Amino acid sequence: MTDVHIIGAGIHPFGRHPDMTGLDQGVYAVREALDDAGVAWADMQFAFGGSAAAGSADAALPRLGLTGVQFINISNGCATGGSSMLSGYWAIKSGEFDIGVVLGFDKHPRGAFNADPEASGLPRWYGETGMMLTTQFFAMKIRRYMELYGVSETSLGRVAVKAYENGARAPHAWRREPVDIETVLTSQMLSDPLTKFMFCSPAEGGVAMVLASDKKMRELGLTGPKVRGAAVRTRLRGSFEVFAPSLDVERGVAPTVLASEAAYAMAGVGPGDIDVAQIQDTESGAEIMHMAENGLCADGEQEAWLADGVTSLGGRLPINTDGGCLACGEPIGASGLRQIYENVQQLRGRAEGRQVPDAKLAYSQVYGAPGISAVAILEA
Amino acid sequence: MSVAVADDLFVERADGVRLIAGRRKADGEMRFPMPRGADAALYDPVELAPVGKLWSYTVQRFRPKTPPYIGADDEKSFVPFALGYVEFAGQVIAEGRILIDDPSSLKIGLPMKVAIEAFPTSTRGEVATYAFRPA
Numbered sequence: 001m002t003d004v005h006i007i008g009a010g011i012h013p014f015g016r017h018p019d020m021t022g023l024d025q026g027v028y029a030v031r032e033a034l035d036d037a038g039v040a041w042a043d044m045q046f047a048f049g050g051s052a053a054a055g056s057a058d059a060a061l062p063r064l065g066l067t068g069v070q071f072i073n074i075s076n077g078c079a080t081g082g083s084s085m086l087s088g089y090w091a092i093k094s095g096e097f098d099i100g101v102v103l104g105f106d107k108h109p110r111g112a113f114n115a116d117p118e119a120s121g122l123p124r125w126y127g128e129t130g131m132m133l134t135t136q137f138f139a140m141k142i143r144r145y146m147e148l149y150g151v152s153e154t155s156l157g158r159v160a161v162k163a164y165e166n167g168a169r170a171p172h173a174w175r176r177e178p179v180d181i182e183t184v185l186t187s188q189m190l191s192d193p194l195t196k197f198m199f200c201s202p203a204e205g206g207v208a209m210v211l212a213s214d215k216k217m218r219e220l221g222l223t224g225p226k227v228r229g230a231a232v233r234t235r236l237r238g239s240f241e242v243f244a245p246s247l248d249v250e251r252g253v254a255p256t257v258l259a260s261e262a263a264y265a266m267a268g269v270g271p272g273d274i275d276v277a278q279i280q281d282t283e284s285g286a287e288i289m290h291m292a293e294n295g296l297c298a299d300g301e302q303e304a305w306l307a308d309g310v311t312s313l314g315g316r317l318p319i320n321t322d323g324g325c326l327a328c329g330e331p332i333g334a335s336g337l338r339q340i341y342e343n344v345q346q347l348r349g350r351a352e353g354r355q356v357p358d359a360k361l362a363y364s365q366v367y368g369a370p371g372i373s374a375v376a377i378l379e380a
Numbered sequence: 381m382s383v384a385v386a387d388d389l390f391v392e393r394a395d396g397v398r399l400i401a402g403r404r405k406a407d408g409e410m411r412f413p414m415p416r417g418a419d420a421a422l423y424d425p426v427e428l429a430p431v432g433k434l435w436s437y438t439v440q441r442f443r444p445k446t447p448p449y450i451g452a453d454d455e456k457s458f459v460p461f462a463l464g465y466v467e468f469a470g471q472v473i474a475e476g477r478i479l480i481d482d483p484s485s486l487k488i489g490l491p492m493k494v495a496i497e498a499f500p501t502s503t504r505g506e507v508a509t510y511a512f513r514p515a
Contacts, residue, residue, distance in 0.1 A: 117448050123413060125385040127448025129499060129509050130440060131463055131475060139438035140465065147436075147488045192439040192483070237409070246401070246412035247435075247465065247473040 004092045005217045006378070007224040008037025008210035009344045012105070014203050014328040015174035022054025022331070025206030026105030027063045029334075033101065033208040037222060041065045044210075046100035048087040050074035051333035054107040078368020079232055080104060081207065081336030085376060088211045089230050098216040102209050106331030108202030120243050120370075134369070135199065135283075137242040139191035142285025146193070149300035151288055153193050157181045158306040159284035160198050160326055166313060167327025169354040170342070174203055175327045198284040203329020207337035209344070225347040225362070225378040229267030233258035235371030242369050256280075256293040256365060256373040263363075263375035264295070271295040274377075275359040276346050277317060278339035280367040281324040291319070294365050294375070313354055321346060321354050336366030336374055347380040382498060385509040388425070389413055390494065396430030397494040399510060401472055410472040428468045431515050434490040435473050437464030439483045452500035466492045466512050479513040491515040 010032025012025035026049065034041060041064045049057030050073060058071045076083040081104035088102040115134075117127040126132055145151060161181050167173035184197040217224060235241055238252025264270055271294065279294055281287035288302045296317060297305055305311055311319040322328060322342040325335060343362035345351040360380045367373040384390070390399050402414035402423030414425045443449070443458035453459070462478035464486070479495055480486060497511035 115445070115448060123386060123416070124448065125389070125509065128450040128501070129385060129477060130444040130449045130451060130461065131477070132448055133440065133444055136438050136440060136463060140436040143438060144436035144488060189439070189441050191441060245475050246410075248409070249467060249470065249473060 014205035022107035082374025105206035163326035167323025170322035231262035
């Protein structure tokens, strides 16, 4: 079977861009990815793309060229970007196609996402009495985790400080000013124990990737990271997810654990082999819990890891080297692809100012509603 | 007593307030609230124990967006409230608002009982909803 490589990557910087639509940012990213690879839109045999709040991704077609290309819109909650990536991976892996594009973009209004009980299959009173906020879910999940595994509020602060430090070094990040731990810990409390600086914000941005088969890449005289493993998984019974009026007494594992194990198995590698990782950090606590859900450390080890800077740039396993969602914001359709973009930069030695030396194996994981997780493992 | 925020959500018994959950006939899986509509026929209603243990909690520090929130307060008069999950042993873990003066006294594992809270709304006057308070 053929291997799948990423031969071009493009991004429109994340943040707020009042003069651009989400689609503008997606088209920008595709053009940059094509230029990066030195290939033309007309060469593309397929495209998979999605946005959660900025319209159909195939609206990019008149702008990129009406070439008759097979274009499939992807809509898969917070894993939309990861799912586009996986679709492109399968398309080439199957032997049906040699080269194509995956893209994701988005543009969300400010503030917390709106919640509609009926659209989520929930009774109205749940939202009416003030219990339908994603922020509450994240706070309660990390509160319990902190109690069970001895994680401190200082660790929550350290994750945020690291994110803004790294964001300051990444040209595509939104928040590019370092923030000290005192400011993080004493900023407005939103949902205890999480403060304002520990949460990411909805944002805007676009990312695209050109994928090619081994053979096509060689024909074109190009190189690029190889996709070693990629998997999307959904929740099992007993998993703690957003907007749940009740939970099973018997607890089950998170979807991230399933996606992670599947991706490691495909890649034939283990967590100890990973040189750099981008993992979902909707808020500080999510990064801490996802470190363990992805097998990168044991439950409770995060406290020492963060104190020792293991996951900082210069540490043994740098995590969220572009500042993650905390510094980049979270345009849903683009977020998972942003992680992969950052890993491509790291593996190609192009992550100026934040380069992980000799990075060979890079890991990414995007997670979100309604209990879905996508993992990709790339090799230089 | 004011009208309930929803029918068949909780019931007052001699030993306290009980939440009404549903047990799936096929496999015994429990969920709260008791499912409505097309799925209701697949479940039997079950009253949860009047006391459980705090499983996790937080404090809502800013006024939730309207819609869906219908509290009678506004940005200025909003008072932060605690909420959390209570585990009813052998039954289900249910989410609810928490009645407590000092949220910093909450601890995972704390025994909690079900109570009825008068909840002032902007659309329906005062309604009765369930809440948890330390037992």
